[in-house]
Amino acid sequence: MIREEPKIVSEKDQESSFTAFACMDDLLDKLKLLKYESEFLSGLKMKPIHKYYFVVTKNPGEQFYMFSLLAAWLVRKSGKNFEQPQEFDDPNDTIQKIMDAVKDNGMAIDFPPNKLKQGVGEHVVYILDNLANDAIKKNNIILRKPKPPEEKEDTVEVLDDESEINLDRVEEEMIAAYSDDSDEENIFHLDDLQRAKKEVRPLELKADVNEESWKLEVERVLPQLKVTIKNDNRDWRSHLDQMKSYKNSIDECLGTTKSQLEKLHKEISITLEKVNSREKYFNRELENILDDYRNVQDQLSKVKDNYNNISTGVAERNRELYKLNDRLESVKQQMEERGSSMTDGTPLVNIKKSVAKMKTEIIDMDVRIGVLECILLQTKIRDEKMIENEFGQQISVF
Template sequence: MALREKKQPVDSLFAIGTNYVANNLSFYSTGENILEWLPPNIKNNLLRKITCTSYFSRNVNFTDFFKVLVNPSTEEINLTCMAVTDEMLNALHCCSNVRKIHLTVDGNSCTFTTKGLLNLFPNTPKLENLIIMKSKEVNDDVLQCISLHCPRLKGLSIGGCVNVTDKGLEFLSSMRISWLGISQTKITDKGIIKLVQGESGPILTEIIIDNCAQITNLGLNKITECCPNLKILNFQNCDTDILITSVFSCSKFNMKQIFWQIPLYYFAIPKNSGEQFYLFAVLSAWLLRKIGKEFENPHEYDDPNSTIEKIINEAKQLGMQIDFPANKLKQGVGDQVVNILDFLATAAINKQHLIFQKPKLPEEKEQETEVIDDESELNLDRVEEEMIAAYSDDSDEENIFRLDDIKPVKRDMQQIDLKGNVDEESWKLEIERVLPLLKVTIKNENRDWRSHLDLMKSYKQSINETLLPTKTQLEKLHKEIGSTLDKIENREKYLNRELDGVLENYRTLQDQLSKIKEKYKSVSTGVAERNRELNNLNGKVESIKQQMEERGSSMTDGTPLVNIKKAIAKIKSEITNMDVRIGVLQCLLLQTKLREEKQLEHEFENTSVPVF
């Protein structure tokens, strides 16, 4: 039983037309403004099509088409594959509703300047996402312009813009940005601290600061402190000591992704024993869980001896022979640490059934060059053939009236004698009787150009009939609108004259308010820093008070003296017992001595000694 082939979805007529225009863009002359009269939605669709890589290879002057296609309703501009110039940036001034702009400089193809960017952003008040990658024209002045004219900005990525410094981040500190990418820039800890202490700190969810050589542990610590909603943190190739305690403390913020790079010789060279041991314990726990063991993640303040004992026991159960003391692992570096991690990693790979094979290079085959017709190019001969085929099918042949094909109608017709003296009225009566039998109806189809022509004539007639009354009504409406606009203009001038003084006062008050806000911000930052110092000092004072109280209580407490007296009394009683034992022993010794003397005297008396 043959399976039915699934029918592929057919593109809509709108999509087919848009793709055709985009593929054959070089055939449309912008000088005649052919594309300028298109509706905004079609312009936006064409703009998305021709900015893709596959359409950029067409040999066209893209700048001219770009200026025609951009319009006030354009919301997204992606010029990643384009050679962007200041002329194109100036064309974007009409896009007041644009919400996303994406620019990536590839080599020397883009020639836009800082001036072009400074002129662009004052005309994009609704901009929400901005991505400008690898551009030397983006500097602190551009970031200041963005902070002043783009209040709705939520995401900013300026990776590879080497002229961005801490001053630019200070301008961004007053904005509410939710994700930020500043990799490969000259940003230091100072700029990071200014940014996260501003309005963006509590709402930041993603920060990418990889390959920033001047960011250290201080900046990362401040990020983890001031960004409670942070979900993604990337700080690869930064000048940090891994910051294990700070990074893993981010789990309380529901961190989803953390990217950092462990140096190749991290567990071979001693740096920070506490950090290295904690990372060793965490990696070992993770590998044991991958093997299938139920092993809890160690905490920073756990007893290292118990943690080491658990890891060694699990390694022994897996078959590892351990012939070194456990305290060798407490430093977090050395051959023993590397051997355990290597053994656990190998066991985890075997448990996951991962097999690493040698790569097999594909055999290179000679490619046969084939001439492929590009269906996207416009071929007039092909179009003419298709039109002839479309309008010369069998259905149109049915509409042709052929006298030879008419068959006689078999009906009983009254025969008439054709004589020379036939009356004219009888001829007319006969014609009226026969005429319905001679009528041939031709079936018209929708593709017949004759029906279209008749339809166009009827439309033209109806338009001409309705044109005059509509024109008079529109002229009357135009006059009424003109008079109303004049009244509104006069009223507006009157209100402007009346409100000039009030507006001046409002401007001065607004300037004063802005100055006061700046002073308040500067003072509030100083107050916050002093509050932090005060809290630190209060903590130190509390710890000193606690120590003093402990020492005072130990000085006034009589418990040690009572214990000493009890000990002395116990010693005296033991001395007395020892004296008694000594006296008893002396008595026993004396008795033994006397007994031995008596025995010697008795033996001496019994022994006879000869006298010479």
Template structure:
């Protein structure tokens, strides 16, 4: 049905879409419908499997979108709604043996055509005239016994013939208080009948529930009386357990304190052992002496090198002094010789 309606809407919207058949592949039909939907500008953000069931939110969206496109295609214009005039229902009074009763009223909707019933029309003037004649005759002969000269069968046939015209129509209004009162009486009668029916069941249920509660209370009292010594033992054991738990907590706190003190003592012992081991190793170990000997040997070598360097420096200094002294003597001799030669001249 969904694919058929969608195909009809697509054709109405101006798209050429073949009418799907019963034995067509539903996946192919749904993919074709989604393709046409995208071409018309619809948004497809759901899987095609949502349309395979033929119902759901996605199916309603597709049909709604296609219907809007069809309305735009045919330039449909919404007009103001026209409400039909409400006609009051007519009620017909049923007859029982040609006697009118107002207790049985039925709805009458069909209208009768007066042209077709001209043959069965009763002239009221004629009836009034006949009634006046009968009254006058009755008044003129008051002493006689009235006896009907009409055949019963003919009277019954006449009554059946004029029975459709003997109608009393009563127009009812839903807002009338009498209808509301009748409804209230009907509801009251229904409630009373329902209450009378359910009251027996409720009384029976109440008696059964009360008996069950009495049995439960008596059984509970019996169980409590039987379990009273066990409850006392349980309470005593629970109190003793609380005492043992308190003692265990105190002992646990003491053990924790002793453990902390033991750990501190062990730490101090480890420090003392480490100091003793360091002192013992320093006393018995010859490594410092070897280091001292190596340092002395190195100092001697450096002292020897320093002495050699000092000797070289002294020798160099002596050489420089001797050279300077020879230069000074030479200069002195050079200055003395010219002065003697000047005096000779």
């Protein structure tokens, strides 16, 4: 295997990668503002994406499918019609539809569409971020800068210990004691002090003092003899001392930490160079296979289109076949009815009965006709006789 020289990553590439991470973080916040968890993920029953989903390559097929679904949802969220992409659709057609929707929004695209096939990268994040911005504008969502909370000065409360002497409190008590001019008994006079010194007599020491009680009294009074000075947190001297102590501790830890970090940086850079070289090798070795895979995928899409067209024709022919089968069943039923009626003797019996009935009716009619002829003949004879009688009477008259 031929090893290639490690590629030196430029500052521009590093900056673009960090920009993609930052844009992906902002994109996730914008998607949450658009309620993509309840409106987008609930219908697809998918897990929420994390802030590195479209930046770090993990599963290109799944990431491209998620990118196409999310882009279609954002386009529909902005008030436009966009057909829901399917998992087995042609990626070129899907990318072309997304690019057309992006161009309709007036976005500038200065990169080839092949950059979107992997479903990750700064271009994918750029497309989704612009679509999210357009959807936010269409939904009248106002973005404002965050306001940091006001920092309050830390006030350290110092509890006054009554067992210790506080100089500030002693001064206040002394000022309060000597500030009352109305009470003359509390005024200190120097002359009285001099008189007291003259009147002072040597005290007689008593030797009956218990040593244990003396020690106990000393232990009881000893805490009250301590002097505490109240610390001021706003004093610049205290802050300066803290800065010096922090600087010293940082200087102490910096030596070992810096060497460890440099060693770790070297190891990471060597590992990245190895990964890049192997990635290039794999890409070069798998380039033909990937081309074959793309060609096979294109052929598969064509075969699917043909299959869909043929399946639509088959469905129409099936409907026609069902109609012809229905007509055939009705014709068969009519033929069976006619065949059963031809083999059955009931029609002949009915004909004979009707002929006999007609004969009886003819006989009845003949009888009636004979009766009517007889009546008619009698009336004629009677009329002739009446005419003859009348004619004979007329002749006799003449």
